[in-house]
Amino acid sequence: MAYTLDFGTPVNTALLIYILYSVQKIVFPSTSIPKTVPSEFKHGYSWMPKEHPPTVLFKTYTPKTLEPFNGKNGGRILLAINSIVFDVTAGRNFYGPDGMYGNFAGRDASRGMAKQSFDLDMLTAVDQPLDKLQDLRPDEIENMKGWIEHFSNKYVICGKLVENDAA
Numbered sequence: 592m593a594y595t596l597d598f599g600t601p602v603n604t605a606l607l608i609y610i611l612y613s614v615q616k617i618v619f620p621s622t623s624i625p626k627t628v629p630s631e632f633k634h635g636y637s638w639m640p641k642e643h644p645p646t647v648l649f650k651t652y653t654p655k656t657l658e659p660f661n662g663k664n665g666g667r668i669l670l671a672i673n674s675i676v677f678d679v680t681a682g683r684n685f686y687g688p689d690g691m692y693g694n695f696a697g698r699d700a701s702r703g704m705a706k707q708s709f710d711l712d713m714l715t716a717v718d719q720p721l722d723k724l725q726d727l728r729p730d731e732i733e734n735m736k737g738w739i740e741h742f743s744n745k746y747v748i749c750g751k752l753v754e755n756d757a758a
């Protein structure tokens with residue numbers, strides 16, 4: 592008797608084809624990059640975002656290179672406290688040009704934070720050496736440290752502030 596391939600009923604044939612199709616999808620998953628960025632996992636896991644998300648680089652700033660980050664052009668806002676540079680862009684309401692603490696944007700805010708004052712004379716001119724804060728009282732230093740803690744819990748540390756001629 593001649594050997595014939597018998598799949599049984601058409602239903603069985605359909606099931607067999609479906610199983611073979613499913614198995615090959617598992618063994619050879621699609622790795623093609625979709626044309627549009629998928630918003631759900633419908634297309635499987637092998638996709639890449641359209642572009643790399645923005646990254647924050649830890650950098651060394653001087654008073655002069657920090658100054659442009661004052662938010663006046665709508666860009667990032669940075670400020671320094673005790674040489675730690677924070678990215679306070681998320682607090683634009685506070686530090687933007689119309690913000691209550693706008694004076695601190697792009698500047699070394701250490702003295703103002705220590706003395707709890709946003710007066711302009713708390714700031715050191717950007718072409719001058721860094722404020723050494725040597726005349727501050729212990730309670731003012733403590734106050735400044737309290738602000739550093741507040742900022743560390745809220746904003747990203749993105750650099751350190753060094754003398755103009757040190758970078």
Ligand code: HEM
Pocket residue numbers: 679682685692703704706707708709738745
């Ligand atoms: C006129 C008196 C003042 C009022 C009514 C006031 C009001 C406020 C308010 C409502 C907040 C927001 C608090 C929050 O949402 O967490 C705040 C935050 C703050 N204040 Fe004042 N403040 C005053 C004086 C000062 C002074 C003199 C300084 C000087 C250092 C200062 C520095 C700050 C800072 C650094 C923040 C934190 C902003 C942030 O989280 O990014 N404030 N203030």
